[in-house]
Amino acid sequence: MTRILIIEDDRQLCEALASTIRQYGYDPLFTDGFDSLDKQVETLKPDLILLDIGIPSFDGFYWCLKIRKATLCPIIIISARDASSDQVLALENGADDYVCKPFEKEVLIAKIRSHLRRCGDYSGETSGSFSEKNGLKVDLSRMELSFKGETSPMAKTTVSHKEAIIIKALIDIYPGAVPREMILAKVWDSKNFVDENTLNVNIARIRKKLEEVGLSDALETVRGYGYRLIIHS
Missing domain, CATH: 3.40.50.2300 (Response regulator)
Structure with a gap:
């Protein structure tokens, strides 16, 4: 139970x-x-x-x-x-x-x-439950974000369930932008009961996690649409 x-x-x-x-x-x-x-x-x-x-x-x-x-x-x-x-x-x-x-x-x-x-x-996903692009990888089974640039060592940090889902969506559609509505649907099922602060704070936390693995200014806000990753390896 x-x-x-x-x-x-x-x-x-x-x-x-x-x-x-x-x-x-x-x-x-x-x-x-x-x-x-x-x-x-x-x-x-x-x-x-x-x-x-x-x-x-x-x-x-x-x-x-x-x-x-x-x-x-x-x-x-x-x-x-x-x-x-x-x-x-x-x-x-x-x-x-x-x-x-x-x-x-x-x-x-x-x-x-x-x-x-x-x-x-x-939960309980296999090692195949991950997304990777240009050295940036999110592993949903480990709740782990990592980045290995061409000239930089591997860096890792842990992420929450919501952060992992959002990052995976961003990587999967890279270099395109993910609509805000798609993020809400993936993480909260819909916009019901979700205010602007909740999404904004999660995005801010993801930006910090990206910085922890060596990617600064890697998450761009596409005004009036959503968010896009910028990965400089």
Whole structure:
């Protein structure tokens, strides 16, 4: 059964989330307090995490960054804080999505299903599940991005599920541009429940990952259309 970890200090909401999760056939998990959450995630091995921002001790932003280093599973932030700056910070710290309280349970479940489906599409893939062009390679089975230029050594970095899917789409259509709508369809199924910040932050994270492997200014915005890779090997 799919295991969903709930990190929420509001007991009433925590129980309501657990009830909803069970209703839709998922197995809710809970942490033992709010210390060393990254270590608890490593032990529990959830398939998806629901993380509140306003938890005791360090806040959810801090723990999102720590947890992302421990797992590649989807992290959905649930918070009453609806400022765009909070949503951007959460996404920059490794979250995959952001849901503002109060929320309709159907919307949350739709997001959970979408993220789990995307993870399932690329989990357990063979070594053939990759795309490569001009030395840039994304491996969906390892969630790894690498680049080997003609005169530069191999450089590697890890990527999230969403980043890997977007990069693969960019490589597959290279040197063409990928329409924004195609990215939304591949990663989020559609534009439903996806705001501009979510896509923009993911694109910004991909630019940073490309820089980590030695490719600066490699992702170009095609105004009014989408995005295009520029690979100088």
